[in-house]
Amino acid sequence: MKRFQLLAAALAASLLAMPALAHDGVHISNPYARVNGGQGATGAIFLQIENHADVDERLLEVKSDVAEKVELHTHSAGADGVMQMRAIEGGIAIPALQGHDLKRGGDHIMLMGLKSALKDGDVIPLTLIFEHAGEVQVEVPVDNARKPAAKGAMNHDAMAPAASN
Template sequence: MKLWKSFFVAAATLLAVPAFAHDGVMIADPYARSMGGVGASGAVFFTIMNHSAEDDRLIDARSDAAQKVELHTHKDDGNGVMQMLHVPEGFVIPAGGEHALARGGDHVMLMGLTEALADGDMVSVTLVFEKAGEVVIEAPVDNARKGPMAMDHSGHEMQHGHGHGHGHGQTDAGN
């Protein structure tokens, strides 16, 4: 009985380990969304955990899945409309802390997809950190996944996939 308990505890521990780790930086729960076929846009989301004693910074991302890859965020323009902005300085991940790249906030933007991305496809992304260096992740495409804050193209919050206000009623992969 004790042997089985040890086995199940070990198996549960292995399953609980985040997907990708390198030099104190761990990446958990990566997934991607796509806005359509070749030439369209997409985005990649995940949580970065920094288990080191020093702050680190995500400074770049690369992927063969798109012609251009940038770190992006959303900012309210003061009129209730969210604008997507390139963040060339990247995102700080505090020592012993974490930083979520999530819909409606910071994310990796894929522009000019080189192939259509369907649910279940995998997107390989190389994340470049100031201190931890390069970390390669594999993000499954999950277009149906709801993030903490889904928005339509006009920046209005959406519930159950229906836009409120005067948006298009679709979610943006960059959200």
């Protein structure tokens, strides 16, 4: 009887550990997009990245067929104190066993030159390319009505990309 109990306990412990193993590497949650206008217009994608690995990770690149150009962007204050968007060079670091939010008013994915008009409920296929995890496919719903999660987030709709140097 004791042998059976030990075996059952070992099996239960291994089954409980399985969900943790399923999330080794990166996990993407809460993706959504906002778009400004129709074909040729811009949009932005926001999401949460969790690094479940014990090594630092880096989001190097993003790809999608819905726009002419897809880039990692951030907001920063110019010399005059006005907030501007600019491309992120070198990717976004995600420390081991931590996360990084791509959010309005901060780091985000910029869609420039939309190839067609997108509306609420449409789904954008997105490929995130990580240094260690490789390619991660994400389906991103368009949700123009979603409000920023944090107080003080900037109004992304009023922002224009800063000129590239």
